[in-house]
Amino acid sequence: xxxxxxxxxxxxxxxxxxxxxxxxxxxxxxxxxxxxxxxxxxxxxxxxxxxxxxxxxxxxxxxxxxxxxxxxxxxxxxxxxxxxxxxxxxxxxxxxxxxxxxxxxxxxxxxxxxxxxxxxxxxxxxxxxxxxxxxxxxxxxxxxxxxxxxxxxxxxxxxxxxxxxxxxxxxxxxxxxxxxxxxxxxxxxxxxxxxxxxxxxxxxxxxxxxxxxxxxxxxxxxxxxxxxxxxxxxxxxxxxxxxxxxxxxxxxxxxxxxxxxxxxxxxxxxxxxxxxxxxxxxxxxxxxxxxx
Amino acid sequence: xxxxxxxxxxxxxxxxxxxxxxxxxxxxxxxxxxxxxxxxxxxxxxxxxxxxxxxxxxxxxxxxxxxxxxxxxxxxxxxxxxxxxxxxxxxxxxxxxxxxxxxxxxxxxxxxxxxxxxxxxxxxxxxxxxxxxxxxxxxxxxxxxxxxxxxxxxxxxxxxxxxxxxxxxxxxxxxxxxxxxxxxxxxxxxxxxxxxxxxxxxxxxxxxxxxxxxxxxxxxxxxxxxxxxxxxxx
Numbered sequence: 001x002x003x004x005x006x007x008x009x010x011x012x013x014x015x016x017x018x019x020x021x022x023x024x025x026x027x028x029x030x031x032x033x034x035x036x037x038x039x040x041x042x043x044x045x046x047x048x049x050x051x052x053x054x055x056x057x058x059x060x061x062x063x064x065x066x067x068x069x070x071x072x073x074x075x076x077x078x079x080x081x082x083x084x085x086x087x088x089x090x091x092x093x094x095x096x097x098x099x100x101x102x103x104x105x106x107x108x109x110x111x112x113x114x115x116x117x118x119x120x121x122x123x124x125x126x127x128x129x130x131x132x133x134x135x136x137x138x139x140x141x142x143x144x145x146x147x148x149x150x151x152x153x154x155x156x157x158x159x160x161x162x163x164x165x166x167x168x169x170x171x172x173x174x175x176x177x178x179x180x181x182x183x184x185x186x187x188x189x190x191x192x193x194x195x196x197x198x199x200x201x202x203x204x205x206x207x208x209x210x211x212x213x214x215x216x217x218x219x220x221x222x223x224x225x226x227x228x229x230x231x232x233x234x235x236x237x238x239x240x241x242x243x244x245x246x247x248x249x250x251x252x253x254x255x256x257x258x259x260x261x262x263x264x265x266x267x268x269x270x271x272x273x274x275x276x277x278x279x280x281x282x283x284x285x286x287x288x289x290x291x292x
Numbered sequence: 293x294x295x296x297x298x299x300x301x302x303x304x305x306x307x308x309x310x311x312x313x314x315x316x317x318x319x320x321x322x323x324x325x326x327x328x329x330x331x332x333x334x335x336x337x338x339x340x341x342x343x344x345x346x347x348x349x350x351x352x353x354x355x356x357x358x359x360x361x362x363x364x365x366x367x368x369x370x371x372x373x374x375x376x377x378x379x380x381x382x383x384x385x386x387x388x389x390x391x392x393x394x395x396x397x398x399x400x401x402x403x404x405x406x407x408x409x410x411x412x413x414x415x416x417x418x419x420x421x422x423x424x425x426x427x428x429x430x431x432x433x434x435x436x437x438x439x440x441x442x443x444x445x446x447x448x449x450x451x452x453x454x455x456x457x458x459x460x461x462x463x464x465x466x467x468x469x470x471x472x473x474x475x476x477x478x479x480x481x482x483x484x485x486x487x488x489x490x491x492x493x494x495x496x497x498x499x500x501x502x503x504x505x506x507x508x509x510x511x512x513x514x515x516x517x518x519x520x521x522x523x524x525x526x
Contacts, residue, residue, distance in 0.1 A: 164394045167383075171391050175380045180362040181340060181372050182391045183442055 006137040007257035008250050013142030014211075015249020016149035020204035021226035022233065022241035023152065024197040029235050030173045031193025038078055038098040040219040040226070041105035042198055043205030046070040047214055048113045050206050051120055060123035067202040075198025076191055106216040115216060120209035145207045152200060153242050160238070169193055221265060225252065228268045232275040234282025244283065293317050294339075294370070294446045294478045299348035299358075301331075301338050301502075308334040310502045311348070316446065316478040321469050323493035323510065325486040331502040332482040333375055336450045339480070340372035341365035352446055352478075367395060371444035375451045377431040379438065381424035385415055388423050388434055392441025401441065408437040411467065429460035436464070440471075446478040447471070453485050461485075465492045490514040 021040065028036040050067035054060060082097045125140040160166035171179040172189045180186050205219065212218055229248045233240025251271070252264040275282070294316040301309040309331045316322045324332050337343045339350050341362035349358045357365050366372075371392075379388050389408060393401055409416040412433040418426060423434060432452055439447060449468065453461040465481075469492045472479040483489035490496055490510045497507040498519060506519055513519065 164390075167387055167391055168394060170387075171380050171383060174382045175378070177342070177362075177374070178378050178380055178438075179391065180342075181366060181374065181378070182438060183363050183366045183393060183395055184391070185363050 003257070004254070007254045010137035010257070011250035011253025012246060013138065013145050013249070014208075014253065015246035016142075016146045017204050017208045017245075018222065018225045018229050018249050019242045019245025020149050020152065020200055020207070021222055022229040022245040023156070023238060024201035024204065025226055025230040026233070026235060026238060026241040027156075027193055027197035027200060029230070031169065031190050031197070032079075032094075033173070034094045034098065035227070035230075035235075036078070036098045036194075036197065037095065037223065037227075038082075038101035038105060039197065039201050040205075040223040041102040042071065042074045042078060043201040043222075044214065044216060044219045045105050045109055046074060046198075046202040047120070047205035047209050047219075048109055050202075051113075051118065051209070051214065054121060060121065064203070064206050067206045068199050071198035071200075071202025071205075072195040073198075075194040075196070075201075078198075079191055079194040109216040113216075117213040117215040117218065119213050120206075122210040126210070141210070148203060148207060149242070152203065153238065156196075156200075156238055165189075165192065224265050225249075225268050228272045231272060232282055234284035237282070237284035240282060240284025294350065294352050294480065296335075296339070296350045297348055299335070299338065299350060300346045301334055301343060302346050303334075308502050309338065309345075312499075312502070312504055313348075314497055314504065314507070316480045318445075318478045319473050319476045320494040321472050321479045321481055321492050323489040323496040324480065324482045324499055325484070325489050325496060325513075326499035328484065329501075330499040332484075332499055333450055334502075335499070336372055336374070336448050336480070336482055339365075339370060339448055340374075342372075366442050366444075369443070369445035370448065371439035371442045371446070372448040373432075373435045373439045373450060373452065375454060377428060377435050377454075379423040379426075379431050379434050382422065384420055384422055385426070385434055386419040388438050389415070389441055392438040393443055396443060400443065404441050404443060408440055411440075411471075412437055428456050429464070432456060432460075432464060436468070444477060446480065448480050448482075450482045451484060452481070453483060453488055458488075461488055465489075468492065486520075487514075 024039050025035060028034060046067040049070045050063040053066040054063035078101055082101050122141065124144050127139055128135040129138055129140065160170060168179065168184045168189050172184060172186050176186050208222065225248050226245065229244040230241050233244035248268060251267065255267045256264050296312060296314040299309055299312045312335060324335060326332055334343060338345050339357065341360050341364065345358055349356055351357055352369055355368055357368060357370060360368065389405060414430055415434055415437055418430065423431060426434060452464055465488065468479055471477065481489055481493060490513060493510040495508065496510045496513045498505050498513065506513065
C-alpha cells in the first residue's frame with residue numbers, strides 16, 4: 001500500500017507537466033478549433049532556445065523568460081505562416097499542416113542544435129524530500145513544477161472568466177460571426193490564443209527538460225500523453241485538461257512502477273480509445289459533437 | 293442617416309443585389325420586404341461588412357462604411373442583429389451583453405447596460421443563465437440588447453420575427469419603433485412577413501431578385517394591391 005501511494009505521489013510532478021501541455025492544446029483548440037500537433041515541436045524548439053540562453057547567461061530564470069517570449073512569437077508565426085493559408089480548407093487540412101510544422105521544427109532543431117540528447121540543467125533539488133522520518137517520492141523540483149502549473153491554471157482561468165480579452169476569446173471560439181458583429185477584432189483574438197498556447201507549451205518544455213534531457217524528438221511521447229489528457233478532459237475545458245493531465249501522470253506512474261515504463265504510452269492510448277468509445281465528448285466537455 | 297447608393301453584390305455568377313439605392317433616416321423604421329431569395333439578408337450582411345460589394349457604397353452620416361470589416365463597421369455605428377436570434381449560446385445572458393461594445397468606456401457601457409435591462413426586464417431576471425436556456429423571444433431580445441450595447445446610430449434587424457409567436461413579434465417591433473424615435477437612431481428592418489413589417493415601418497422598399505421594385509411610405513405600399521399580389525403573395 002505504501003508503495004502504491006509512493007507511485008501515485010511520484011506521478012504528480014510529471015502529471016503537472018502533462019497538464020500544462022494539455023492546456024496548451026486546449027487553448028489552440030478553443031481559439032481556432034484546431035488540434036495543434038506542432039505544440040510539442042514548438043515547446044522543444046523554445047526549450048532549445050532556453051538551453052542556449054542558459055549556457056550563455058548561466059541563469060535558469062532568464063532562460064525561462066526567453067522560452068516564454070520565444071513561445072509566444074513562435075505560436076504567432078505558426079498560426080500566420082501555416083494556418084492562415086490553409087484556413088480556406090476544412091479543419092482537417094489545418095491539423096495535417098500542424099504535423100508538417102512539427103516535422104519541420106524537429107528537422108530545423110536537428111540542424112541547429114544537433115540530433116543528440118543534451119542535458120538541461122536542474123535548477124532546484126531533485127532528490128526526494130525527507131519529512132516526518134521518511135522519504136517522500138517528491139522533490140523540491142516537483143513542487144516547483146506543480147506550483148508553476150497551478151499559477152498558470154489560475155491565471156488563465158481568471159483571464160478567461162474575468163477580463164474583456166477572455167470574454168472576446170470565448171465568444172470568438174464559440175461564434176466568430178457574432179463576435180465580429182459585436183466589435184471584437186477576431187483575427188487578433190485568435191492570434192493571442194495561439195501566442196498564449198505557445199507560452200504555456202514553452203513553460204512545460206523548460207520544466208520537463210531537466211527530468212528527461214532534450215533532443216529534437218524527446219517531447220514526442222509528451223504529445224501522446226497530453227493529447228490523451230486533453231481529449232478525455234473534453235478539449236474545451238481548462239479544468240478538464242489539468243485534472244486529466246495530472247490523472248494521466250498518476251496512472252502512468254503507477255503503471256511504470258508495477259510493470260515497465262515502456263508500457264505507459266500503450267496504457268495512455270487504451271484510455272484514449274476507451275474514452276472515445278464510451279464518452280467521446282470528454283468528461284468535462286459539453287454539448288456539440290466534434291471530429292478530431 | 294444611412295445612405296445606400298447603387299449597391300451591387302455577386303455570389304459567383306449569381307447577382308444577389310443589383311444597383312440598390314436607399315436612404316434610412318434617423319428616428320424612423322425603414323422596412324425592406326420581399327420574398328425568399330430577394331436579397332434582403334445579403335443587403336444587411338453587406339451593410340454590416342460581412343459581405344464585400346461588387347460596386348456601390350453605403351455611408352452613415354457621410355462616413356463611408358463599405359470597404360471596412362465587420363468589426364470596424366460596428367465601431368462606426370452600424371449594428372446588425374443577424375437572422376436566427378444570434379447570441380452566443382455557451383455564454384451567459386450577462387456575458388452576451390458585455391460582449392457588445394467592449395471598445396467603449398466602462399462608464400458608457402454601464403449606462404447602456406442599465407438601459408437595456410430597463411428595456412428588456414426579462415434579461416435582468418435571467419442574467420446569470422446561459423443564453424441557450426432562454427426562449428426564442430428572450431433570445432431575440434438578448435440579440436437586440438447586445439447590438440444596443442454597441443451604441444449604434446443605425447440598427448439593422450434581419451427577420452426578428454422568424455419563428456416567434458405573433459404577440460412577441462408585436463412587442464419586439466413596437467419596442468424597436470419606440471427606440472428609433474426616442475433615441476433617434478435609423479432602423480432598417482428586414483422582414484419576410486410584410487404585414488408585420490409595414491405595421492411598424494414609416495417607409496418601405498420592396499426587393500425582388502436583388503432589385504428595388506418599389507419604395508414609398510408603408511401605408512402606400514400596404515394598399516398597393518397589384519404589388520401585394522405580385523411580390524408579397526397575399
